[in-house]
Amino acid sequence: MKNVFGWSAGEISNELAEWKLPPYRGKQIAEWMYRKGVLSFKDMTNLPKDLRERLAGHYGIFRAACLDRQDSSDGKTSKFLLGFADGTAVETVLMRQPYGNSICVSTQAGCNMGCAFCASTLHGMERNLTAGEILAQAIHIQEVLREEAPGQKVDTMVIMGSxxxxxxxxxxxSFLRLCHEDYVMGMGYRNITLSTSGIVPNIYRLMEEDLPVTLSISLHAPNDALRSRLMPVNRKYPLAGLIEAGKAYGDRTKRRVTYEYILIDQVNDGEEQARELVSLMRGQLASVNLIPINPVVERNLYRPSGQRVDWFEKYLAEHHVAVTVRREMGADIQAACGQLRNQHME
Ligand code: SF4
Incomplete structure:
Protein backbone atom coordinates (compact mmCIF):
# COMPACT_ATOMS: atom_id res chain seq x y z
CA MET A 1 0.00 0.00 0.00
CA LYS A 2 1.41 3.39 -1.00
CA ASN A 3 2.16 5.86 1.78
CA VAL A 4 0.86 9.36 0.95
CA PHE A 5 2.51 11.00 3.96
CA GLY A 6 5.22 13.20 2.51
CA TRP A 7 3.38 14.01 -0.71
CA SER A 8 2.55 17.59 -1.57
CA ALA A 9 -1.04 18.61 -2.39
CA GLY A 10 -0.04 18.72 -6.07
CA GLU A 11 1.46 15.24 -5.94
CA ILE A 12 -1.70 13.86 -4.34
CA SER A 13 -3.85 15.52 -7.02
CA ASN A 14 -1.64 14.11 -9.77
CA GLU A 15 -1.74 10.65 -8.29
CA LEU A 16 -5.54 10.76 -8.13
CA ALA A 17 -5.94 12.37 -11.56
CA GLU A 18 -7.38 9.23 -13.12
CA TRP A 19 -10.15 9.20 -10.52
CA LYS A 20 -11.32 12.48 -12.09
CA LEU A 21 -11.40 14.36 -8.78
CA PRO A 22 -11.44 18.14 -8.59
CA PRO A 23 -7.86 19.40 -7.95
CA TYR A 24 -8.75 20.89 -4.55
CA ARG A 25 -9.17 17.40 -3.12
CA GLY A 26 -5.37 17.05 -2.99
CA LYS A 27 -5.10 20.07 -0.74
CA GLN A 28 -7.96 18.90 1.48
CA ILE A 29 -6.28 15.55 2.02
CA ALA A 30 -2.93 17.23 2.69
CA GLU A 31 -4.46 19.57 5.26
CA TRP A 32 -6.03 16.69 7.12
CA MET A 33 -2.73 14.81 7.22
CA TYR A 34 -0.36 17.61 8.04
CA ARG A 35 -2.35 20.31 9.79
CA LYS A 36 -4.87 18.18 11.64
CA GLY A 37 -2.75 15.09 12.22
CA VAL A 38 -5.39 12.70 10.87
CA LEU A 39 -4.06 9.20 10.25
CA SER A 40 -7.11 7.63 8.63
CA PHE A 41 -8.92 8.67 5.44
CA LYS A 42 -12.16 7.73 7.18
CA ASP A 43 -11.77 10.79 9.44
CA MET A 44 -11.50 13.26 6.54
CA THR A 45 -15.06 14.42 6.97
CA ASN A 46 -15.20 16.98 4.18
CA LEU A 47 -14.54 14.28 1.58
CA PRO A 48 -17.42 12.23 0.15
CA LYS A 49 -17.84 8.91 1.96
CA ASP A 50 -17.23 6.78 -1.13
CA LEU A 51 -13.97 8.66 -1.84
CA ARG A 52 -12.80 8.09 1.72
CA GLU A 53 -13.43 4.37 1.36
CA ARG A 54 -11.72 4.22 -1.98
CA LEU A 55 -8.67 6.06 -0.63
CA ALA A 56 -8.48 3.75 2.37
CA GLY A 57 -8.50 0.76 0.03
CA HIS A 58 -5.50 2.00 -1.95
CA TYR A 59 -3.38 4.23 0.26
CA GLY A 60 -2.12 4.56 3.80
CA ILE A 61 -0.87 7.38 6.02
CA PHE A 62 2.19 6.08 7.82
CA ARG A 63 4.21 8.43 9.97
CA ALA A 64 6.61 7.50 12.74
CA ALA A 65 6.19 5.66 16.02
CA CYS A 66 7.84 7.07 19.13
CA LEU A 67 10.13 4.27 20.37
CA ASP A 68 11.78 6.21 23.16
CA ARG A 69 11.80 9.65 24.71
CA GLN A 70 14.23 11.22 27.12
CA ASP A 71 13.75 14.59 28.83
CA SER A 72 16.63 16.54 30.31
CA SER A 73 16.43 17.25 34.03
CA ASP A 74 15.98 20.99 33.40
CA GLY A 75 12.99 20.23 31.13
CA LYS A 76 14.44 22.21 28.24
CA THR A 77 15.51 19.40 25.94
CA SER A 78 13.59 16.33 24.81
CA LYS A 79 15.02 13.68 22.60
CA PHE A 80 12.87 11.27 20.61
CA LEU A 81 13.76 8.02 18.93
CA LEU A 82 11.27 7.70 16.06
CA GLY A 83 10.80 4.47 14.14
CA PHE A 84 9.49 3.82 10.63
CA ALA A 85 7.65 0.83 9.21
CA ASP A 86 10.81 -1.01 8.04
CA GLY A 87 12.36 -0.89 11.51
CA THR A 88 14.66 2.06 10.78
CA ALA A 89 14.90 4.54 13.64
CA VAL A 90 16.26 8.07 13.89
CA GLU A 91 16.69 10.72 16.54
CA THR A 92 14.94 14.05 16.68
CA VAL A 93 15.59 16.65 19.34
CA LEU A 94 13.39 19.44 20.72
CA MET A 95 15.15 22.34 22.39
CA ARG A 96 13.05 24.87 24.25
CA GLN A 97 15.13 27.99 23.74
CA PRO A 98 14.44 31.48 25.09
CA TYR A 99 13.60 32.57 21.53
CA GLY A 100 11.22 29.69 20.81
CA ASN A 101 11.03 25.97 20.17
CA SER A 102 13.79 24.66 17.99
CA ILE A 103 14.01 21.16 16.58
CA CYS A 104 16.83 19.19 15.09
CA VAL A 105 15.86 16.63 12.46
CA SER A 106 17.79 13.72 10.93
CA THR A 107 18.02 13.17 7.19
CA GLN A 108 19.64 9.75 7.04
CA ALA A 109 19.50 6.75 9.35
CA GLY A 110 23.09 6.69 10.54
CA CYS A 111 25.76 8.35 8.43
CA ASN A 112 28.75 7.26 6.42
CA MET A 113 30.71 10.52 6.47
CA GLY A 114 32.97 9.14 9.21
CA CYS A 115 33.53 12.29 11.30
CA ALA A 116 35.80 11.26 14.17
CA PHE A 117 33.79 13.00 16.90
CA CYS A 118 30.33 11.77 15.88
CA ALA A 119 28.35 8.89 17.34
CA SER A 120 25.97 8.78 14.33
CA THR A 121 28.62 7.37 12.08
CA LEU A 122 29.83 4.54 14.33
CA HIS A 123 27.57 2.00 12.60
CA GLY A 124 27.70 3.54 9.11
CA MET A 125 24.64 4.58 7.14
CA GLU A 126 21.53 2.43 6.95
CA ARG A 127 19.63 4.46 4.34
CA ASN A 128 18.42 7.85 3.20
CA LEU A 129 15.19 9.12 4.71
CA THR A 130 12.35 10.14 2.41
CA ALA A 131 10.90 13.65 2.53
CA GLY A 132 7.92 12.21 4.40
CA GLU A 133 10.14 10.60 7.01
CA ILE A 134 11.98 13.85 7.65
CA LEU A 135 8.67 15.69 7.84
CA ALA A 136 7.23 13.04 10.18
CA GLN A 137 9.86 14.06 12.75
CA ALA A 138 8.84 17.72 12.62
CA ILE A 139 5.10 16.95 12.73
CA HIS A 140 5.59 14.57 15.65
CA ILE A 141 7.20 17.31 17.71
CA GLN A 142 4.67 19.90 16.59
CA GLU A 143 1.98 17.65 18.05
CA VAL A 144 3.92 17.04 21.26
CA LEU A 145 4.18 20.81 21.71
CA ARG A 146 0.50 21.36 20.99
CA GLU A 147 -0.42 18.79 23.60
CA GLU A 148 1.79 20.55 26.13
CA ALA A 149 0.06 23.89 25.59
CA PRO A 150 -2.31 25.13 22.90
CA GLY A 151 -0.62 27.61 20.57
CA GLN A 152 2.84 26.10 21.05
CA LYS A 153 4.62 25.19 17.85
CA VAL A 154 7.95 24.53 16.23
CA ASP A 155 9.50 27.95 15.65
CA THR A 156 12.87 27.12 14.15
CA MET A 157 14.42 24.04 12.66
CA VAL A 158 17.97 22.84 12.21
CA ILE A 159 18.78 20.05 9.79
CA MET A 160 21.65 18.83 11.87
CA GLY A 161 20.67 15.40 13.20
CA SER A 162 22.13 12.18 11.89
CA SER A 174 11.29 18.19 -1.12
CA PHE A 175 11.11 18.28 2.66
CA LEU A 176 12.13 21.97 2.77
CA ARG A 177 9.48 22.88 0.22
CA LEU A 178 6.86 20.80 1.97
CA CYS A 179 7.29 22.21 5.45
CA HIS A 180 7.21 25.72 3.99
CA GLU A 181 3.70 25.16 2.59
CA ASP A 182 0.88 26.71 4.61
CA TYR A 183 -1.11 23.49 4.51
CA VAL A 184 1.84 21.68 6.13
CA MET A 185 3.69 23.78 8.73
CA GLY A 186 4.02 27.21 7.12
CA MET A 187 7.68 27.24 8.19
CA GLY A 188 9.61 30.27 6.90
CA TYR A 189 12.81 29.35 5.06
CA ARG A 190 14.63 31.90 7.18
CA ASN A 191 13.79 29.86 10.24
CA ILE A 192 15.54 26.81 8.85
CA THR A 193 19.25 26.09 9.10
CA LEU A 194 20.82 23.34 7.02
CA SER A 195 24.09 21.96 8.28
CA THR A 196 26.61 20.28 6.02
CA SER A 197 29.97 18.65 6.53
CA GLY A 198 31.03 20.32 3.29
CA ILE A 199 29.65 18.75 0.11
CA VAL A 200 30.89 21.65 -2.01
CA PRO A 201 29.06 21.03 -5.33
CA ASN A 202 25.74 20.71 -3.51
CA ILE A 203 26.32 23.94 -1.57
CA TYR A 204 26.36 25.67 -4.97
CA ARG A 205 23.32 23.66 -6.05
CA LEU A 206 21.43 24.74 -2.95
CA MET A 207 22.48 28.33 -3.56
CA GLU A 208 20.89 28.15 -7.01
CA GLU A 209 17.54 27.04 -5.55
CA ASP A 210 17.09 30.57 -4.19
CA LEU A 211 15.64 29.46 -0.88
CA PRO A 212 16.82 31.75 1.90
CA VAL A 213 17.75 28.84 4.14
CA THR A 214 20.63 29.54 6.52
CA LEU A 215 23.71 27.46 5.81
CA SER A 216 25.80 26.04 8.56
CA ILE A 217 29.14 24.46 7.72
CA SER A 218 30.75 21.97 10.07
CA LEU A 219 34.31 23.21 10.02
CA HIS A 220 35.87 21.82 13.21
CA ALA A 221 39.45 22.37 12.07
CA PRO A 222 41.24 25.33 10.49
CA ASN A 223 43.74 23.48 8.28
CA ASP A 224 43.53 20.60 5.81
CA ALA A 225 45.77 18.18 7.69
CA LEU A 226 43.74 18.30 10.89
CA ARG A 227 40.39 18.56 9.14
CA SER A 228 41.10 15.52 6.97
CA ARG A 229 41.92 13.60 10.14
CA LEU A 230 38.69 14.65 11.87
CA MET A 231 36.45 14.71 8.80
CA PRO A 232 37.31 12.41 5.87
CA VAL A 233 35.06 14.52 3.58
CA ASN A 234 37.87 17.08 3.60
CA ARG A 235 40.02 14.80 1.46
CA LYS A 236 37.47 15.13 -1.31
CA TYR A 237 36.51 18.75 -0.71
CA PRO A 238 39.44 20.57 0.92
CA LEU A 239 39.15 23.73 2.95
CA ALA A 240 39.95 26.39 0.36
CA GLY A 241 37.08 25.32 -1.92
CA LEU A 242 34.72 24.90 1.02
CA ILE A 243 35.38 28.38 2.36
CA GLU A 244 34.91 29.78 -1.13
CA ALA A 245 31.56 28.00 -1.42
CA GLY A 246 30.49 29.33 2.00
CA LYS A 247 31.43 32.84 0.96
CA ALA A 248 29.51 32.51 -2.32
CA TYR A 249 26.45 31.23 -0.44
CA GLY A 250 26.56 34.14 2.01
CA ASP A 251 27.05 36.70 -0.76
CA ARG A 252 24.19 35.32 -2.84
CA THR A 253 21.61 34.72 -0.11
CA LYS A 254 22.68 37.63 2.12
CA ARG A 255 22.34 35.15 4.97
CA ARG A 256 25.19 34.94 7.43
CA VAL A 257 26.85 31.52 7.15
CA THR A 258 27.60 29.80 10.44
CA TYR A 259 30.77 27.77 10.83
CA GLU A 260 30.41 25.14 13.52
CA TYR A 261 33.60 24.43 15.41
CA ILE A 262 33.57 21.62 17.95
CA LEU A 263 36.23 22.34 20.55
CA ILE A 264 38.21 19.21 21.38
CA ASP A 265 40.75 19.20 24.16
CA GLN A 266 44.36 19.29 22.87
CA VAL A 267 43.19 18.67 19.30
CA ASN A 268 41.89 21.93 17.82
CA ASP A 269 41.73 24.34 20.76
CA GLY A 270 45.28 25.76 20.65
CA GLU A 271 46.58 29.22 19.84
CA GLU A 272 47.80 28.21 16.39
CA GLN A 273 44.38 26.86 15.43
CA ALA A 274 42.69 30.02 16.74
CA ARG A 275 45.03 32.09 14.57
CA GLU A 276 44.35 29.94 11.49
CA LEU A 277 40.62 30.14 12.09
CA VAL A 278 40.72 33.93 12.25
CA SER A 279 42.51 34.08 8.92
CA LEU A 280 40.00 31.69 7.28
CA MET A 281 37.09 33.87 8.39
CA ARG A 282 38.56 37.11 7.08
CA GLY A 283 36.25 38.88 4.62
CA GLN A 284 33.28 36.52 5.16
CA LEU A 285 29.68 37.30 6.10
CA ALA A 286 29.95 34.57 8.70
CA SER A 287 30.00 33.68 12.34
CA VAL A 288 31.70 30.90 14.26
CA ASN A 289 29.74 28.77 16.68
CA LEU A 290 31.99 27.08 19.21
CA ILE A 291 30.69 23.82 20.62
CA PRO A 292 32.59 22.24 23.50
CA ILE A 293 32.45 18.57 22.52
CA ASN A 294 30.11 16.09 24.14
CA PRO A 295 32.81 13.51 24.88
CA VAL A 296 32.79 10.46 22.60
CA VAL A 297 34.37 7.82 24.80
CA GLU A 298 34.68 5.34 21.92
CA ARG A 299 37.03 7.79 20.20
CA ASN A 300 38.94 9.25 23.17
CA LEU A 301 37.83 12.79 22.45
CA TYR A 302 37.39 15.06 25.44
CA ARG A 303 36.07 18.49 26.27
CA PRO A 304 38.45 21.39 26.96
CA SER A 305 38.25 23.21 30.28
CA GLY A 306 35.80 26.10 30.63
CA GLN A 307 38.79 28.46 30.78
CA ARG A 308 40.09 27.16 27.46
CA VAL A 309 36.69 27.63 25.84
CA ASP A 310 36.51 31.21 27.17
CA TRP A 311 40.03 31.92 25.92
CA PHE A 312 39.22 30.62 22.42
CA GLU A 313 36.02 32.67 22.24
CA LYS A 314 37.80 35.81 23.40
CA TYR A 315 40.62 35.33 20.91
CA LEU A 316 38.19 35.18 17.99
CA ALA A 317 36.15 38.13 19.25
CA GLU A 318 39.27 40.25 19.72
CA HIS A 319 40.19 39.50 16.12
CA HIS A 320 36.82 40.67 14.84
CA VAL A 321 35.27 37.27 14.19
CA ALA A 322 31.58 37.06 15.15
CA VAL A 323 31.54 34.22 17.66
CA THR A 324 29.08 32.42 19.92
CA VAL A 325 29.46 29.46 22.24
CA ARG A 326 26.69 26.89 22.16
CA ARG A 327 25.55 26.56 25.71
CA GLU A 328 25.19 22.98 26.66
CA MET A 329 21.73 21.50 26.35
CA GLY A 330 20.63 18.06 27.31
CA ALA A 331 24.00 16.47 28.08
CA ASP A 332 22.23 14.35 30.69
CA ILE A 333 20.03 12.76 28.00
CA GLN A 334 22.70 11.76 25.51
CA ALA A 335 21.83 14.69 23.28
CA ALA A 336 24.96 14.26 21.20
CA CYS A 337 23.82 13.17 17.80
CA GLY A 338 23.51 9.40 17.45
CA GLN A 339 23.98 8.37 21.04
CA LEU A 340 20.38 7.43 21.84
CA ARG A 341 20.01 5.48 18.59
CA ASN A 342 23.23 3.61 19.24
CA GLN A 343 22.04 2.66 22.68
CA HIS A 344 19.01 0.97 21.08
CA MET A 345 21.16 -0.84 18.53
CA GLU A 346 23.43 -2.44 21.11
S1 SF4 B 1 28.84 14.97 12.05
FE1 SF4 B 1 27.16 14.87 10.57
S2 SF4 B 1 28.21 14.39 8.63
FE2 SF4 B 1 29.68 13.91 10.24
S3 SF4 B 1 29.36 11.72 10.67
FE3 SF4 B 1 28.05 12.88 12.09
S4 SF4 B 1 26.05 12.99 11.12
FE4 SF4 B 1 27.56 12.45 9.53
Missing part, protein backbone atom coordinates in the same frame (compact mmCIF):
# COMPACT_ATOMS: atom_id res chain seq x y z
CA UNK A 163 23.08 12.13 8.23
CA UNK A 164 24.60 14.50 5.70
CA UNK A 165 21.62 16.37 4.21
CA UNK A 166 23.42 17.32 1.02
CA UNK A 167 24.05 13.62 0.31
CA UNK A 168 20.27 13.11 0.35
CA UNK A 169 19.67 16.23 -1.69
CA UNK A 170 16.38 15.58 -3.49
CA UNK A 171 14.53 14.29 -0.43
CA UNK A 172 15.83 17.15 1.72
CA UNK A 173 14.77 19.71 -0.89
Missing amino acids: GEPLMNYDNVL
